[in-house]
Amino acid sequence: MSHPPTFEAPFALGMMNLHQAPALHAAERLADWIEARLDQGLAWFDHADIYGDRAGERLFGDALRARPGLARRVRVVTKTDIVTPGRDGSPFAVKHYDSSPAYVTQAIDASLARLGVARLDHFLLHRPDPLMDAEATGRALDDAIAAGKIGAAGVSNFLPEAWRRLQAGMHGRLSAHQLQLSLDHSAPLFDGLYDAVIGDGQAPMAWSPLGGGRALDGPAAARLRSQAEAHGVSPAGLALAWLRALPGRPLPVIGSLKPERIETLYRDASLELSRPAWFALLEAARGHEVA
Numbered sequence: 538m539s540h541p542p543t544f545e546a547p548f549a550l551g552m553m554n555l556h557q558a559p560a561l562h563a564a565e566r567l568a569d570w571i572e573a574r575l576d577q578g579l580a581w582f583d584h585a586d587i588y589g590d591r592a593g594e595r596l597f598g599d600a601l602r603a604r605p606g607l608a609r610r611v612r613v614v615t616k617t618d619i620v621t622p623g624r625d626g627s628p629f630a631v632k633h634y635d636s637s638p639a640y641v642t643q644a645i646d647a648s649l650a651r652l653g654v655a656r657l658d659h660f661l662l663h664r665p666d667p668l669m670d671a672e673a674t675g676r677a678l679d680d681a682i683a684a685g686k687i688g689a690a691g692v693s694n695f696l697p698e699a700w701r702r703l704q705a706g707m708h709g710r711l712s713a714h715q716l717q718l719s720l721d722h723s724a725p726l727f728d729g730l731y732d733a734v735i736g737d738g739q740a741p742m743a744w745s746p747l748g749g750g751r752a753l754d755g756p757a758a759a760r761l762r763s764q765a766e767a768h769g770v771s772p773a774g775l776a777l778a779w780l781r782a783l784p785g786r787p788l789p790v791i792g793s794l795k796p797e798r799i800e801t802l803y804r805d806a807s808l809e810l811s812r813p814a815w816f817a818l819l820e821a822a823r824g825h826e827v828a
Contacts, residue, residue: 544740544788547806548777549581549614550574550799551744551790555596556589558794567600568607573796575610577803583715583742583790585616585663586648590623598653608654614713614742615652616663616693617644634666638677645681659713660687665699675706682709689713693744697733704737714739718787720757720776720822721748726783735785743780746789752776752822760821764814774805779818782810 561567571582584594594615601608618641622630645660660681662674678690691713692700704711714734718725722745725731734741747753753761753772761772768775777789789806793799810818820826 544581544742544786546579546581546788547781547803548579548746548789548791549583549742550579550794551583551792552593552597553583553585553588554792554794556592561794562596564596564599564603567596568604570794570796571597571600571607571611572604574799575607577800579799579803580610580612581614581788582611583614584648584652585619586644587616587619587621587663590621591647591651594648594651598651601653611654612658613652613654614659614661614715615648615657616661616715617641617648618663618666634664634668636662636666636669636674638670638673641674641677642681645686649686656685656688658688659691660689661691661693661713661715662695662703663693665692665695669699669703671702672706675703679708691715691739693742696730697737700737700739711737711739713742715742715744715790717745718743718780719746719748719752720761720779720818721752721755723819723822731783741783741785741787743787743789746780746791747773747776755822756824757818757822760818764818768808770805770808771801774802775808775810775818777802777806778808778810779815781806782815 555561561570584597586594618634618636620633620635622632625631625633648657681687682690689712690709691711693715700711716725716730716734761775765772765775780787780789791802816827
C-alpha cells in the first residue's frame with residue numbers, strides 16, 4: 538500500500554466564488570486578502586479553469602502580479618477538461634469533457650499564464666472523460682511534470698478503474714484526488730472509493746466539505762450544535778474536524794472568502810475528535826447506527 542502525501546493545512550481556500558466577489562476584484566485588495574491568508578498559515582488555493590469562465594484564475598493572477606513575492610508563497614491547485622457550451626466551437630455547443638493531450642497541454646500553459654505562477658503544484662483532470670486516450674494523456678501529464686510546469690498530476694471525481702487506466706499510461710504518480718466528501722455525503726467511506734484513493738497513494742481533497750450547508754442544517758444539525766457547544770467550536774469547524782479525522786487527513790476545500798469565517802474555521806478545524814464523538818455525528822447524519 539502506498540502512503541499518500543498529506544497537506545499540512547486545515548483546509549484549502551476554494552476560488553470558485555472569486556468572480557462573484559466584486560469587493561476582491563481590485564488587484565491590490567485581492568493581494569491584501571491573499572497575503573493575510575498566507576500570514577495565517579493558509580497557502581493552498583484551489584482553482585479550475587471553469588470557475589467564472591477563467592475569471593477566477595485571471596483575477597488571482599492579477600493580484601499576484603500586483604504584489605511581487607506572493608507567487609513564491611502560494612500553493613496552487615487547478616483543474617481542466619470541462620468544456621462549457623459557450624466554449625465549444627463546434628456546431629453542437631454542447632458541454633463536454635476534453636482530456637486530449639493538445640487540450641490538456643494548452644490548458645496547463647493557459648493556467649500558468651493567467652495565474653502568474655512558475656509552476657502549478659497540483660494539476661487535476663476535473664472529470665473522467667469516457668473518450669480519454671489514457672496513454673496519450675498520461676504522456677502529456679508526464680511531459681508537463683518533466684518540464685517543471687506542474688509539480689504533480691491528479692484527478693477529481695474519478696472512479697478507481699478510470700484513474701488506474703490513466704496511471705498505467707504514466708511514469709509519474711497521480712498524487713492527489715479531489716472528491717465529494719462531507720458529513721452530508723459519506724458514501725465514499727463505505728463504497729470503497731475513499732479506501733481506493735488512500736490505497737493508491739493519492740492525497741485526498743474534499744470538495745463541498747459542508748455539503749453546501751446541508752451538513753449544518755440537515756439531520757446532523759442538532760448533534761453538531763450540541764457537540765460544537767461542548768467543545769467551544771463552531772458547527773462548521775466541527776464538520777471539518779470530522780473530515781480531518783479520516784486516514785490521510787483529507788484537505789477540505791472551503792468556498793468562503795470572508796476573513797472572519799476563515800479565521801473561525803482555521804481555529805476550529807484542527808479539533809481532535811474522540812472515536813465515539815465521530816461515530817455519533819456519522820449516525821446522526823445517516824439516520825441509523827452502523828451495522
